[in-house]
Amino acid sequence: MDVKTVHLAVYETLADWEYGHAVAHINNPRFQRRPGAYRVRTVAGTAAPITTLGGLRVTPDLTVDDLDPADSAMLIMPGAGEWQRGNAVFARAARSFLSAGVPVAAICGATYALAREGLLNDRDHTSNALSSLTKTRAYTGTDRYRDEPAVRDRGLVTAGATGSLEFAREIFAELELYTPEALDAWYGFQRTGDPKLYFRMAKASAA
Template sequence: MNANEHTTVHLAVYDTLADWEVGYVTAHINNETWQQTPGRYKIQTVSVGLDPVTTAGGLRVLPDSLLAELKPADSAMLILPGNDLWPTDAYKPYVDKAREFLDAGVPVAAICGATGALALAGLLDDRAHTSNAAAFLDSLGYAGGQHYKEEHVVVDRDLITAGANAPVEFARAIFERLELYKAPVLDSWYKLYGEQDPAGFYELMSA
C-alpha cells in the first residue's frame, strides 16, 4: 500500500472558493486533539494548475498538487467547496474528477454551488441529495428533483451534499464518513459547534 492510500483528504481549491464552507473541515482534520487515530489523515489541496488561487474571502492559496494527477486510489475523499465557477467550463475538470471518484467508490463531498455542478452533470439524478434550495437545482433543469431532500446534509452511498448554510453539518458528515472521531466525541463536537451548547466544550475537554 502506498503511503498516501486512504490517508489524504483532497480539498479542491479554485478562484472564488467559499472559505467559510470548509473552515470546520480543514481545521479539525488538521487538529489531532480528539481524533480516534491521531495523524491518520492530512489535507492536501488540489487544483487544475499550481498557480495561486484567490478565495471568495481574498485569501491566496498555493495548491499542493495537480487535479489531473490525482487518482481515487490515493485519496480518502475529494471535497468540493462552493464557488462561482461551477456553471462554467472552468469547473468541468472538477466534475469529471468527482465522477471518477464516485465510479471508483471513493467518497466525494460537495457543498453549495458545487452541488449545482454535479446536478448539471447528472451525478445527482439517481442519488438522494440536498443543496442550497430545491428551486436552485430545479432552475438548472436537472433530472434528479425527486431525490432532493430538505435537509442540511444528505449522504447517499459515496456522495455527501450540503447547502451553503450548513458548514457544520457538512463537516460532521465528513468526519463521520472518515471515522475521524469516536461517536461520543463527534456528538460533543456537534453539540458545541452545531447546537452552540457550551456543554459540548467541557465534554471535549474531558475526552
Template sequence: MKNAYVYVLDTMADWELGYVTAELNSGQYFKNRGSSIPVKTVGSSKSPIVTKGGLTIVPDVTIEDVVDDEVAILLLPGADTWKNPEHAPIIARAKQLLDSGGNVAAICGATLALADAGLLNDRQHTSNSLDYLTLFSPTYEGKALYRDEKIVKDRNLITTSAAGGLELAREVILHLDLFAQNTLEAWYNYFQTGEPRYFYAMLETLHDSTTVS
C-alpha cells in the same frame, strides 16, 4: 497515507470547509490518537486562486496528480465560478471516484456543478434548494431524489447547502469513522450551541479513550 483533497477555485467560499479541513488535518479529536488525514489543495492548474474571503491559495497539486488510492475524500466547496469550463475535469474526476467507491462531499455551488454533470440524477441529494438546482441547471433531472434537508448522504456522496458547513464536517467525520461516537456528539453540540459544557464533555471523552485498557 490517504489525503483529503480540496478543490480550490476563484471565489470559493473559504469558510464552508473550515470545520472539516481543520479536524481532518489536525486529527486532534481522532479516536486513533496521533493520526490525521492531511489536507491537500487541488487546482485546475498550479496558478494561485483568490477565495471569496480574499485569501490567496496556491494549489498543492493539479487534478492529474491525484491518485485514487490516496483519496480519503474529495471536498468540493461552493464558489461563483463553477460554470467555467476549466472546472469540468474535477467534476469528471468526482464521477470517476464515485463510480469506483471513492468519497465525495459537495457544498453549495458545487452541488450545482454535480447537477450539471448528471451526478445527482441517481442519488438522493440536497442543495441550497430545489429551485436553485432547477433554475440554474437546465440539465438537472434529479428532482425526484431531492431531499429538503440540510445534509444528505447517499452511498459515498455527501451534499449540503451553503448553511451546512458544520453538518458537512460531522457527516464526513462519521462516514470516515474518525471520532468516537460520544466525542462526535459532544463536538457537534459544542459548535452548534457554543455551550461550554459540551466542550468539557468532549475533552472527557478523549480522556476516557486514553485510559481504557
C-alpha cells in the same frame, strides 16, 4: 501509521467559510478516533495560485490532472463563483471518485456541477435550493432531494451554502474521524458553545 489524504478542491473565488470547519478539524488530531490519520492537500485546475473570496492566496499542492482516487480518502468541493462558469474538470473528477468508491463532499455551487454531471440522480442529496438543480437537463433526481442543511448517502455528502457546520459533521462521519459519541458532542458544542459538550467530547475520545 499510514496517513490518508483528503483532497480539497481550490479555485478562484473559493468560499472560505464553507470548508473551514472540515479542514481545520481533519488536520487537528485532538479528539480523533485515530489521531493524525488524515492530512489535507489542495488540488486545482492548474499549478497557479488562486484567490479566495476572502482574499487569501492559495498555492495548490497538485493539479487535478495528477489526482487519482486511489491516492485519496475523499474529495471536498466547496462553493465558488467559478461554478457558475462550469468548472467541469472537478465534476468529472467527482464522477471518477464515486465510481472508484471514494467519497465526495460538495457544498453550495459545487452541487450544481454534480447535478450537471448526473451524479445526484440516484443518491439522496441537498443543495441551496431544488429549483437551482432543475435548471440542468441532466438532473432527474427531484425525488431524492432533501430539504436539509447536509445529506450523506453512499459516499456522497452534499450541503447548502448555510450548512457548513453540518457539512463538516457529515464529512467526519464518512471518514469516521471521531467516535459517534464524540461527533455528536462536537456538533452540539459547535452549535451551542455549551462547555459541558466539550468535556463530553473529550471523555468520549478518551474512552
